Amino acid sequence: MMQATVGPELARALLNPRSVALVGVSDDPAKTGGRPLQYLRKAGFEGAVYPVNPNRATVQGERAYVDLASLPEVPDHVFVLSPTDSVLGAASECARLGVKVMTVLASGFSESGSQGAAREQELRALARSTGLRILGPSSLGVVRPATGLRLTANAAFAEPDLRSGGVFVASHSGSMIGALVSRGMARGLGFAGLVSVGSESDLSMGEICLSTLDDPAIEGYLLFLESLRHGERLREFALAAARRGKPVVAYKLGRSAAAAEMAATHTGALAGEDDIADAFLKDLGIARVETLAALLEALPLAGRFALDGAAPRRVGVVTTTGGGAAMAVDQLGVRGVVVEPASAETLTRLRDAGISAHPGRVLDLTLAGTRYDVMKTALDVLLEAPEFDLVLAVVGSSARFQPHLAVKPIIDSLQHGKPLAAMLVPDAPQALAQLTEAGVPCFAGPEACADAIASVFARRMPGVQPVASSPAASGRSLSEAQAYTLLDRLGVPRAPAVIASLSGEVPELPFGYPVAAKVCSEHIPHKTEVGGVVLGIEGDAALADAFATLRANLAERAPGIECDEVLLQPMRSGLAEVLVGYRRDADAGPIILLAAGGIWAEVARDRSIRLAPVSVDTARDMIEEVRMLKPLSGLRGKSRGDLEALAQAISALSRLAVLPDAAVLEAEVNPLLVMPQGQGVVAVDALVVQG
Incomplete structure (x- = not known):
């Protein structure tokens, strides 16, 4: 196997090639296959461009070559524009000649059924065996505005004045590249590069972005995700971007997707595919937005907040329009971001500076705020106030009609150490352009x-990373007794248990009645489904009857399964029941989930999810997010639960992510009883699936 092109070498061949070849380029520049040659010439690409078309001597007035072998040099990057059935042949030729990168426009691969999936597998196998890197299939190409590289078939790049800047865009969807370009240009954004990732048969979004991280022209990344394919590479990129202080903002499809079901535990069904993706992005420091406008507008704000573990939460608002500010406050509240009122000390400072200030969540300057000195003074005071992590200036009609008055004090306040942002209520493109040019995070509406x-505030500093592991396609369940051995190793508290023989005598118990009796076999993960649980047993005679009941139920409902072990536990009760689940997801990696127990586990979907492992501090945050656990904090006179012990148990179970010898695919403690404060937590059932 040849050495694959990676890192800076990959970035050069992909985005800074010295030469490109267009295989199957059309003579008609209006056709999809003819656009790249037209775009490259109009953009002034300085590298060599080789049209390849075996059916024409010239293409768009330029000499055409019959095949890649006929070129005067081996091109760095080949864009295959020809039909699906020609792609494998072109890839073989690229590999034979030593081409670094090949981009495939054609579809008709894994998305088109079994035959297409087989074709894509051949393409992937060729890349792995030869070192040729393949972008796509279904890639509309790559663009590097600074060098005139418009190696793309996307119609949006007919735009003559594509601005160069610091934003790098990578998208699974090729058409979304065009949408982001047009909208970004309207906002005055400049782009360092744009890549249509396509189907990721070889090159993944994470690897592409990772290869560009040392490019000084790139200040931040915008990602449009359809899935978390190749999650390990995306994780690697996100961690490296966080270390370099380069912000990443993502829009991911799939919020309405049905939950991913799991055969063995509730954890997968409770989490859901998109919920796992959400935790994955946030825990790796990526700001996940919900709107297309915010995808374009969030990056400057993300760049103003360092991922240092100190999560910002508090917003101060100053405005010249009470109604506009109310919309912003309302939309922030919907997303769980609370606008802080100014403190008494801050109000005093404002009044001492000659500004009329009243207690409330918003400092409304009214028309006086359109004066430079009033707005600038107010911003100076608010930016010094310790109660705010971010100051948001909401500007009304003056932003459109007097932008020099409305935006200049905001721009002049940008150098303050505290983050400052602006929202313009009217349609004010000139003011937005000025703010964007100055580097002020600015927004054209309350929703975005x-x-x-909210998305920038929701990012979390990446913590300890799991050990690398490839999840097995399936696993085997441990018996409950074996699962308890693993819990003991992790330090998760559990109820005492005794193993006895179903066919033997009632044993002498080290604990008192009442007890629970449960069949114990790795072949019966769901004991209640076979009638394998008897609860509330009082006395030896009742326990003997329970043994007989369990034997009869097994004979009737699980006739093919040999099981002679029964697990006996004392009956316990607590203030609340919770479910703590662990899962090694194929894309996102290990996750830990906390959910309300009992019927609420699946009815209310009241849960919190993080990438595993988690610290005790993070586990405390998870507890705060589960609504059904609020009363255990002593709310309204309720008894306090031992939430600190719960946090310790969550963190302990999550350590499965860093125990390579355990090889656990899934683990679930359900229920885990939360006892009164000072009395800990107790696991009374557990299920573990090993790979």
Whole structure:
């Protein structure tokens, strides 16, 4: 197997090639296959461009070559524009000649059924065996505005004045590249590069972005995700971007997708595919937005907040329009971001500076705020106030009609150490352009403004990373007794248990009645489905009767399964029941989930999810997010539960992510009883699936 092109070498061949070849390029520049040659010439690409078309001597007035072998040099990057059935042949030729990168426009691969999936597998196998890197299939190409590289078939790049800048865009959807370009240009954004990732048969979004991280022209990344394919590479990129202080903002499809079901535990069904993706992105420091506008507008704000573990939460608002500010406050509140009122000390400072200030969540300057000195003074005071992590200036009609008055004090306040952002209520493109040019995070509406702020605040500093592991396609369940051995190793408290023989005598118990009796076999993960549980047993005679009941139920409902072990436990009760689940997801990696127990586990879907492992501090945050656990904090006179012990248990179970010898695919403690404060937590059932 040849050495694959990776890192900076990959970035050069992909985005900074010295030469490109267009295989199957059309003579008609209006056709999809003719656009790349037209775009490259109009953009002034300085590298060599080789049209390849075996059916024509010239293409768009330029000499055409019959095949790649006929070229005067081996091109760095080949864009295959020809039909699906020609792609494998072109790839073989690229590999034979030593081409670094090949981009495939054609569809008709894994998305088109078994025959297409087989074709894509051949393409992937060729890449792995030869070192040729393949972008696509279904890639509309790559663009590097600074060098005139418009190696794309996307119609949006007919735009003559594509601005160069610091934003790098990678998208699974090729058409979304065009949408982001047109909308970004309207906002005055400049792009360092744009890549249509396509189907990721070889090159993944994470690897592409990772290869560009040392490019000084790139200040931040916008990702449009359809899935978390190749999650390990995306994780690697996100961690490296966080270390370099380069912000990443993502829009991911799939919020309405049905939950992913799992055969053995409730954890997968409770989490859901998109919920796992959400935790994956946030825990790796990526700001996940919900709106397309925020995808374009959030990056400057994300760049103003370092991923240092100190999560920002508090927003101060100053405005010249009470109604506009109320919309922003409302949208922030919907997303769980609370606008802080100014403190008494801050109000005093404002009044001492000659500004009329009243207690409330918003400092409304009214028309006086359109004066430079009033707005600038107010911003100076608010930016010094310790109660705010971010100051948001909401500007009304003056943003459109007097932008020099409305935006200049905001721009002049940008150098303050505290983050400052602006939201313009009217349609004010000139003011937005000025703010964007100055580097002020700015928003054209309350929805995108709140979305961007909430998504940036929701990012979490990446913590300890799991050991690398490839999840097995299936696993085997441990018996409950074997699962308890693993819990003991992790330090998760559990109820005492005794193993006895179903066919033997009632044993002498080290604990008192009442007890529970449960069949114990790795072949029966769901004991209640076979009538394998008897609860509330009082006395030796009742326990003997329970043994007989369990034997009869097994004979009737699980006749093919040999099981002679029974697990006996004392009956326990607590203030609440919770479910703590662990799962090694094929894309996102290990996750830990906390959910309300009992019927609420699946009815209310009241849960919190993080990438595993988690610290005790993070586990405390998870507890805060589960609504049904609020009363255990002593709310309204309720008895306090031992939430600290719960946090310790969550963190302990999550350590499965860093125990390579355990090889656990899934683990679930359900229920875990939360006892009164100071009395800990107790696991009374557990299921573990090993790979």
